[in-house]
Amino acid sequence: MHHEIGLISTIAVGLAYALIGGYIAKRAGLPPLVGYLLAGIAVGPFTPGFVADAKLAPQLAEIGVILLMFGVGMHFSLRDLLAVRDVAVPGALLQIALALALTWSVTHLWGWNLGPSLVLGLALSVASTVVLLRALEAQDMLESASGRIAVGWLIVEDLVTVLILVLLPALAGLLSGQSATDHSTIHNPSGGQLLLTLGIVLGKFVAFVLFMFLVGARLLRWLLERVAATNSRELFTLAVVVAAIGIGFGAAELFGLSFALGAFVAGVVVGESDHSHRAATELQPLQDAFAALFFVAMGMLFDPAILVREPLRVLVVVAIIVLGKFVATFLIVRLLRHPTGTALIIAASLAQIGEFSFILAEIGVTLRMLPAEGQSLIVAGALLSIALNSFLLYAAKAIQSRMASSVSA
Amino acid sequence: MHHEIGLISTIAIGLVYALIGGYVVKRVGLPPLVGYLLAGIAVGPFTPGFVADAKLAPQLAEIGVILLMFGVGMHFSLRDLLAVRNVAVPGALLQIPFAVALTCGVTSLWGWNLGPSLIIGLALSVASTVVLLRALEAQGILDSASGRIAIGWLVVEDIVTVLILVLLPALADSLHGQPVSMVSADHNPATGQLLLPIGILLGKFLGFILFMLLIGVRLLRWLLERVAATNSRELFTLAVVVAAIGIGFGASEFFGLSFALGAFVAGLVVGESGHHHRAATELQPLQDAFAALFFVAMGMLFDPSILVREPLRVLAVVAIIVLGKFVATFLIVRLLRQPTGTALTIAAGLAQIGEFSFILADVGVTLRLLPAEGQSLIVAGALISIALNSFLLRAVGAIQSRAALPVLA
Numbered sequence: 134m135h136h137e138i139g140l141i142s143t144i145a146v147g148l149a150y151a152l153i154g155g156y157i158a159k160r161a162g163l164p165p166l167v168g169y170l171l172a173g174i175a176v177g178p179f180t181p182g183f184v185a186d187a188k189l190a191p192q193l194a195e196i197g198v199i200l201l202m203f204g205v206g207m208h209f210s211l212r213d214l215l216a217v218r219d220v221a222v223p224g225a226l227l228q229i230a231l232a233l234a235l236t237w238s239v240t241h242l243w244g245w246n247l248g249p250s251l252v253l254g255l256a257l258s259v260a261s262t263v264v265l266l267r268a269l270e271a272q273d274m275l276e277s278a279s280g281r282i283a284v285g286w287l288i289v290e291d292l293v294t295v296l297i298l299v300l301l302p303a304l305a306g307l308l309s310g311q312s313a314t315d316h317s318t319i320h321n322p323s324g325g326q327l328l329l330t331l332g333i334v335l336g337k338f339v340a341f342v343l344f345m346f347l348v349g350a351r352l353l354r355w356l357l358e359r360v361a362a363t364n365s366r367e368l369f370t371l372a373v374v375v376a377a378i379g380i381g382f383g384a385a386e387l388f389g390l391s392f393a394l395g396a397f398v399a400g401v402v403v404g405e406s407d408h409s410h411r412a413a414t415e416l417q418p419l420q421d422a423f424a425a426l427f428f429v430a431m432g433m434l435f436d437p438a439i440l441v442r443e444p445l446r447v448l449v450v451v452a453i454i455v456l457g458k459f460v461a462t463f464l465i466v467r468l469l470r471h472p473t474g475t476a477l478i479i480a481a482s483l484a485q486i487g488e489f490s491f492i493l494a495e496i497g498v499t500l501r502m503l504p505a506e507g508q509s510l511i512v513a514g515a516l517l518s519i520a521l522n523s524f525l526l527y528a529a530k531a532i533q534s535r536m537a538s539s540v541s542a
Numbered sequence: 543m544h545h546e547i548g549l550i551s552t553i554a555i556g557l558v559y560a561l562i563g564g565y566v567v568k569r570v571g572l573p574p575l576v577g578y579l580l581a582g583i584a585v586g587p588f589t590p591g592f593v594a595d596a597k598l599a600p601q602l603a604e605i606g607v608i609l610l611m612f613g614v615g616m617h618f619s620l621r622d623l624l625a626v627r628n629v630a631v632p633g634a635l636l637q638i639p640f641a642v643a644l645t646c647g648v649t650s651l652w653g654w655n656l657g658p659s660l661i662i663g664l665a666l667s668v669a670s671t672v673v674l675l676r677a678l679e680a681q682g683i684l685d686s687a688s689g690r691i692a693i694g695w696l697v698v699e700d701i702v703t704v705l706i707l708v709l710l711p712a713l714a715d716s717l718h719g720q721p722v723s724m725v726s727a728d729h730n731p732a733t734g735q736l737l738l739p740i741g742i743l744l745g746k747f748l749g750f751i752l753f754m755l756l757i758g759v760r761l762l763r764w765l766l767e768r769v770a771a772t773n774s775r776e777l778f779t780l781a782v783v784v785a786a787i788g789i790g791f792g793a794s795e796f797f798g799l800s801f802a803l804g805a806f807v808a809g810l811v812v813g814e815s816g817h818h819h820r821a822a823t824e825l826q827p828l829q830d831a832f833a834a835l836f837f838v839a840m841g842m843l844f845d846p847s848i849l850v851r852e853p854l855r856v857l858a859v860v861a862i863i864v865l866g867k868f869v870a871t872f873l874i875v876r877l878l879r880q881p882t883g884t885a886l887t888i889a890a891g892l893a894q895i896g897e898f899s900f901i902l903a904d905v906g907v908t909l910r911l912l913p914a915e916g917q918s919l920i921v922a923g924a925l926i927s928i929a930l931n932s933f934l935l936r937a938v939g940a941i942q943s944r945a946a947l948p949v950l951a
């Protein structure tokens with residue numbers, strides 16, 4: 134009627150398209166998120182018709198990530214998480230290294246320098262939390278042993294991504310213009326500077342976790358207790374949303390961590406309180422709405438023209454994500470002495486990329502470490518791997534249950 | 543960390559402040575919305591500290607209005623609404639000119655021209671839906687006869703406001719510079735020109751209602767039926783949110799109506815569909831969060847210095863809203879042969895102003911029909927009358943129950 138209505142139109146039209154896409158996808162037997170992604174392409178700048186606000190969409194997506202990570206955090210107890218650290222930490226670190234090496238060997242053939250190769254490789258190595266959670270939830274495996282390991286694995290990846298994001302500007306000076314063959318960063322003078330930055334990030338993370346568990350846990354418990362005692366439903370809802378978004382924001386603002394990581398830790402803390410059940414119920418509709426907006430925002434980044442311009446490179450990127458990461462993760466989990474079934478599920482659920490990769494790509498482009506083509510490849514790879522992921526996970530689960538039945542028979 | 547985070551920080555910090563304000567105020571025995579308003583002042587541009595995004599906040603508020611109006615619509619059946627038309631339509635149409643006349647009387651003492659006087663009068667005559675709903679809900683009288691009349695009354699006021707907003711640009715020329723005493727629009731050459739937009743708007747409104755009742759009802763019922771049949775919770779939530787925000791947006795985009803009116807009609811239609819219980823549950827947390835943001839956004843507009851600069855005028859404006867409108871509404875409702883108790887409740891419920899007044903003020907300033915001082919007065923009047931409103935409604939409830947006892951005895 135008047136004023137700016139960019140936010141309202143983005144939410145209204147984005148969700149309307151998401152509903153249509155999600156419904157059709159669901160009827161076709163696909164998970165709704167595939168429909169949301171297609172909806173995102175439809176409201177994106179590369180297709181005709183309505184174009185959503187490209188500045189607001191990523192922020193709505195971020196809120197989706199925050200709410201979802203908070204929800205996962207509530208699901209998991211600290212004990213569950215610590216129980217999987219023997220697999221998750223070495224697994225994630227090994228897998229990132231492998232994905233990097235694989236990408237680098239391919240981009241070497243394309244004649245790319247070390248900088249772009251590194252950024253692309255990192256982007257392809259980290260999986261999307263939201264996709265993983267939705268997929269595990271859809272298959273009812275969030276609470277399974279494999280589900281827990283996969284989530285723990287992703288938390289390590291999240292930490293590594295934050296670390297990389299903080300280090301990239303420092304690395305940028307080092308890497309710009311170096312050819313991929315000229316691989317000698319070991320004797321670099323600013324190695325000490327890198328270590329310092331690394332130490333600061335880790336220090337901040339540890340400080341945040343300590344703060345949350347020593348002070349935050351009590352504070353949040355006290356807060357929820359107090360608010361619940363007022364018997365005001367609206368204040369309780371507000372308290373839960375504040376716990377998720379407020380702490381996510383605080384973690385990003387004060388500790389330099391990702392929103393997602395902050396919200397996850399906040400969720401773990403709230404999950405330990407007596408009100409976790411009610412909190413989860415209150416949060417559900419908000420989570421659903423904003424998770425849909427997350428996928429729409431991801432779809433918006435996709436330029437379908439890349440499929441025509443660079444079909445082979447798109448194929449190679451998808452192969453790295455879906456095949457390369459699947460095989461690598463499977464071998465690593467087996468190496469860490471977990472059963473084949475578990476390894477299959479974890480490998481399948483991590484064979485995709487998403488929001489972290491987009492952030493990496495964007496920073497890479499900003500720092501001139503990644504050509505625009507690299508960003509398009511990452512978005513295309515994300516979209517295709519996410520769409521394929523539910524089939525992959527479905528297949529992995531079918532094989533697992535067949536294996537289980539043949540063992541028990 | 544990167545990107546724009548204006549939306550996230552506005553939501554995060556706005557809600558944190560709202561929670562603190564709401565909690566403190568609730569403990570003192572006031573309704574949380576007073577705390578939200580104070581939170582808004584704290585994050586507003588006139589107080590030190592964090593300042594929320596002044597472009598995004600009104601849009602978040604608008605989403606709050608949409609979700610709330612949709613919720614009310616679901617509450618009411620069309621039959622309920624039609625049942626109160628004999629009071630609501632003449633009542634609202636009588637009350638508005640009365641409030642305008644009263645205001646013009648006061649502003650003529652200040653030496654204001656007709657244009658500004660008319661705008662401020664209109665702004666003071668229309669009440670806030672959100673405030674009314676929250677207040678009625680808090681007192682548990684949303685479903686009472688008085689509650690229904692008050693809602694119907696507000697729907698009429700909403701339609702009148704939209705009409706005025708459409709007509710203002712056309713009126714602006716004829717109003718510039720005329721003194722208050724020269725109220726003689728009868729012989730104005732532009733009268734025919736004014737009738738046309740009125741006709742168009744009423745036509746659009748009827749068109750929207752007909753469209754919703756003939757096609758919308760079936761479409762929404764079919765949609766909710768279909769989506770519910772997929773057994774997907776997230777798709778159902780999405781469908782409800784799309785019904786509210788999407789139709790609200792559509793009503794304003796295609797029919798030129800207010801978001802609130804569109805969402806209200808959409809709510810009415812969904813209310814008839816048989817899924818409204820589940821829909822109401824799904825919507826509740828979203829409503830709570832965005833309603834809080836609505837009040838925060840209102841508080842943000844308030845410049846406390848007006849209390850020092852123009853204390854008498856602020857007092858006069860508050861008196862018009864709280865005393866003048868109360869008495870006028872009470873008399874009108876009595877005139878329409880409703881019991882005293884009902885008249886008291888309706889009069890108290892409507893003795894406040896809010897979002898519609900801000901929109902009017904905003905348009906008035908844009909058209910140079912209202913001085914900036916007028917806008918500040920409207921905001922101050924809104925804030926104070928909203929804060930006073932819960933006391934007023936509570937006092938009236940007490941009188942009413944005391945009066946009802948001897949009748950029962």
